[in-house]
Amino acid sequence: MSPLTLAYGNLLAPALGPQGLASERLSGDLAQRFRGAHTAVEDARRAGELGFFDLPEEVETRRTVQEVADSFGQWFETMVVVGIGGSSLGARALADALLGLHWNLGSDEDRDHYPRLFFLENADPGSLRDLMDRVDPRRTLFNIVSKSGSTAETMAQFMVIEGLLSEVLDDEAVAGHLIFTTDPDSGVLRRLANERGIPALAVPPAVGGRFSVLSSVGLLPAAVTGVDLAALLDGAAAMTRRCEDPELIRNPAGLFATLLHAAHTEQGRSIHVLMPYADRLRALALWFQQLWAESLGKAVNRAGTRVESGPTPVAALGAVDQHSLLQLLMEGPRDKVVAFLRIRTPSHEVEIPRLYPEIAALSYLGGHELGALLEVERRATAEALRREGRPSMTFELERLDARGLGEFFMLMQIATVYAGALYGVDPLDQPGVELGKELTYGLLGREGYSAPELRDEDLGGYSV
Secondary structure, eight states: OOOOOOEEEEGGGHGGGGGBBBBBGEEEHHHHHHHHHHHHHHOOOOOOGGGGGGGOHHHHHHHHHHHHHHHHHTTOEEEEEEGGGGTTTHHHHHHHHHHHHHGGOOOOTTTTOOOOEEEEEEEOOOHHHHHHHSGGGEEEEEEEEEEESHHHHHHHHHHHHHHHOOOOOOHHHTTTTEEEEEEESSSHHHHHHHHHHHOOEEEOTTGGGGTTTTSHHHHHHHHTTTTTHHHHHHHHHHHHHTOOOOOOGOOOOHHHHHHHHHHHHHOOOEEEEEESSSSHHHHHHHHHHHHHHHOEEEOTTTSSSSSEOOOOEEEEEEEEEGTHHHHHHHSSSSEEEEEEESSSSOOOOOOOOOOOOOOOHHHHHOOOOOHHHHHHHHHHHHHHHHHTTTEEEEEEEEESSSHHHHHHHHHHHHHHHHHHHTTTTTOOOOOOGGGHHHHHHHHHHHHTTOOOOOTTTTTOOOOO
């Protein structure tokens, strides 16, 4: 079984010339720099700070999630996951990748009688109303996901949903349509679960939201829809073992983090683009965007010095964004690195018919397969970037399956904490989002928060 691979030659001087990093540095100063980051991460792991490392080996969690999915999943025709950020992005990425974008349009037989799966993320009344008008709440399971139990957007939607359930069900039946994913011991959702007998799965204390895709946060929606949890977690465990190697050239997560860090801090390449060439992986790029941005964008480093540092991740999609972003990538500022993600063996092949032989602009396409066209476009884009001295790298999965996806999730999470060590910041906190939350609480009248005075958004008349 072929593992996930990372081809990084298009970041190095032999391919890019003076725009590339010297390849001998992979066994020199970059290797030494990575050893320091690897040691820091292993120390934090042993101290119990990086709980996501342990998730693939938590057999009891896997068993519990599968039992819950088996007992609840077949009772309902629809499951709705209510969460935002790390409480949703990973689960959605899993679902899109392994179920496909049109899962919910399939018949019961097409879905092997597994439920339809929807996600409510933003507190947008239009989205909630549109969905609730199209599902039967009496045949729907709502998975409310918030580790703290106080996420305003999620809890507001939970309250609306409970109100709608109460219109068609009695109080006892309402609880049977809810399942919480939250802190094991504390928080509002845990309290409600205990008081009302609502089933609740735990998010381990040492696992933050953006690192939680392989916890019950991502596993429950996957299991309810028939995803092979063992394969997913086995892939993640295999990547963990690969990344225990302190030698840079043998550690794929280390290479990703170290090369991007060097490109940023030494060459000014602060924008890191993840560009999968598969529609099913668009949400995966959005998951990476949160992981990289929220973990590495920090005002203060571990020494307490104000640094205001961090790369800017961008989620793209090939070949769609060859028709939107590529012009900028090719000729704009030299501040970007592109990471392509390709699937070697597509799940489906579609041959292009040999039509219009008399039209040169069409006839050359006949006889090729759509997957081959997509891969040729990716290769051509990588080569075009290389010829312009624009760096890139390429992840390759043999096929889009649960094991390969588990490898990719774990690689990126490990790379993120390596990058945190390289940048000298704490990749686990997110202090920059707290002020906005506090102002929101104050404006909505939450107890313990003062209503702030806000300056008019026209800034004293500067509007038209």
